[in-house]
Amino acid sequence: MKKICNVPQDLANTTENNRLYFPPSKGKGYIQRVRLKSGIQLNIEDYTLQRPRTMELEPPFKPIGFGFRLSGHTRTYSAGQKTGWNYKPDQANFICCPDLENLTVNTGTERVVRVGMVMDFTQFYTFAQGGTERLPFQLNNPLTGAYSHEGPITPAMRAAIFQIFNCPYQGWAKSFFMEGKVLELIAHKIGQIEPDAPRKPDVNSLPSPDVERIREAARLLTGNLETSPDLNQLARSVGMCRSKLHRCFRMVYGITPFEYLRNRRLETAMDFLMDGRMNVAEAAFAVGYSCPSHFSKAFKKYFGHLPSKNFFK
Numbered sequence: 001m002k003k004i005c006n007v008p009q010d011l012a013n014t015t016e017n018n019r020l021y022f023p024p025s026k027g028k029g030y031i032q033r034v035r036l037k038s039g040i041q042l043n044i045e046d047y048t049l050q051r052p053r054t055m056e057l058e059p060p061f062k063p064i065g066f067g068f069r070l071s072g073h074t075r076t077y078s079a080g081q082k083t084g085w086n087y088k089p090d091q092a093n094f095i096c097c098p099d100l101e102n103l104t105v106n107t108g109t110e111r112v113v114r115v116g117m118v119m120d121f122t123q124f125y126t127f128a129q130g131g132t133e134r135l136p137f138q139l140n141n142p143l144t145g146a147y148s149h150e151g152p153i154t155p156a157m158r159a160a161i162f163q164i165f166n167c168p169y170q171g172w173a174k175s176f177f178m179e180g181k182v183l184e185l186i187a188h189k190i191g192q193i194e195p196d197a198p199r200k201p202d203v204n205s206l207p208s209p210d211v212e213r214i215r216e217a218a219r220l221l222t223g224n225l226e227t228s229p230d231l232n233q234l235a236r237s238v239g240m241c242r243s244k245l246h247r248c249f250r251m252v253y254g255i256t257p258f259e260y261l262r263n264r265r266l267e268t269a270m271d272f273l274m275d276g277r278m279n280v281a282e283a284a285f286a287v288g289y290s291c292p293s294h295f296s297k298a299f300k301k302y303f304g305h306l307p308s309k310n311f312f313k
Contacts, residue, residue: 022047029111036179039123043116044164052108061100062118066189067093068153068161070274072112077104085148092153092189097146113274115164117182127183151192155263159303160184162270166305206251213238214252217245221257222264225287231257266302269295273307280307 019030029047036042041062069091077084078100087093153161160181169177206214217238221228229237234257235245249257265287272283284295299307 022049026050034178036182037175038126038179038183040117040119040182042164042178042182043114043118045115046111046113046165048111049107049109052106055105055107057103057105061103062120063096063098063100064121064124065093065095065116065118066186067091067095067114067116068157068185068189069093069112069114070153070158070161072110072114073108074112075106077106078102090153091150092157092192093148093150094189094193095146095148097148099146115161115185117186127186149189149193151189154188154192155267155302157185157188158267158270160188162303162305168305206248210240210248211252213240214245214248217249217257218253218260221261225261225265225268226285228261228288262298263302265289266299269299269307270303283307 019032021030022028027047027049030045031047032042032044034042034044067087069087069089071089073089074087075084076087078097084104085093085095164178164181164185167174167177167181217234217240220234220237231242231245235242238245240248246256249255249260253260255263269283269287269289272278272286273280278286280296281292284292287295289295289298296306299305
């Protein structure tokens with residue numbers, strides 16, 4: 001993997017392990033730019049600035065980009081734009097802009113944790129397997145103008161992001177691993193864009209009162225992660241029998257109530273650990289796990305890595 005850099009020199013003046021680190025006078029953390037074997041540029045960022053900054057970045061830019069942001073807000077403008085792009089936490093973005101000029105990036109003092117990928121049209125269309133008709137219609141001919149899409153970071157995306165920050169391999173194995181995780185994230189985002197992507201069973205096949213009961217059940221499940229109701233209590237609370245609740249819940253959310261609750265618990269625990277509010281045992285108890293070892297086992301199965309206070313190395 002080849003290191004490349006397009007970070008303003010006054011912001012990052014020390015280099016270690018293929019990363020540009022911020023000097024203490026500017027902030028803390030790092031920005032990493034890596035060229036993958038496929039030609040895709042991977043951007044890994046985890047930093048906190050001492051004061052708000054406006055960064056001016058110059059061409060050349062890649063016209064196609066994917067961004068997955070866990071924390072921090074930034075606003076980016078291209079020359080001549082009035083509104084620009086506003087990037088928020090827990091947001092997965094796709095942008096295609098064939099005519100990018102100089103970029104202005106405004107960043108505050110919140111911790112920024114994100115991964116992103118940029119590429120040119122040739123690299124992007126290589127994955128269309130010889131025919132752009134395989135792509136979502138929005139991406140068939142992006143040369144006609146700018147297109148962007150934003151959506152929530154899904155559990156599958158979050159797990160892949162976590163694994164990129166905590167790659168367990170070195171050398172060749174690391175190259176294969178990182179390439180695979182990057183392509184996995186891109187696939188998740190394109191699936192989010194694509195209107196004909198495989199979906200959960202059609203919610204419209206359920207009467208609207210049943211859909212609302214299921215959404216209320218999800219709210220009750222996650223209202224207090226430490227003491228969530230069991231399935232029988234949940235069914236009684238929303239006026240359904242247990243079997244109907246289980247069946248309809250899968251139709252609305254694509255997973256069982258137990259899986260939904262487990263995912264929310266683990267994701268909430270990761271948020272607690274990521275911002276340093278709790279250690280592993282405290283996070284486990286806060287989301288309803290009475291045994292830290294069971295929590296660690298579930299966490300590793302879901303995210304691919306054992307829990308730790310220092311997620312992003």
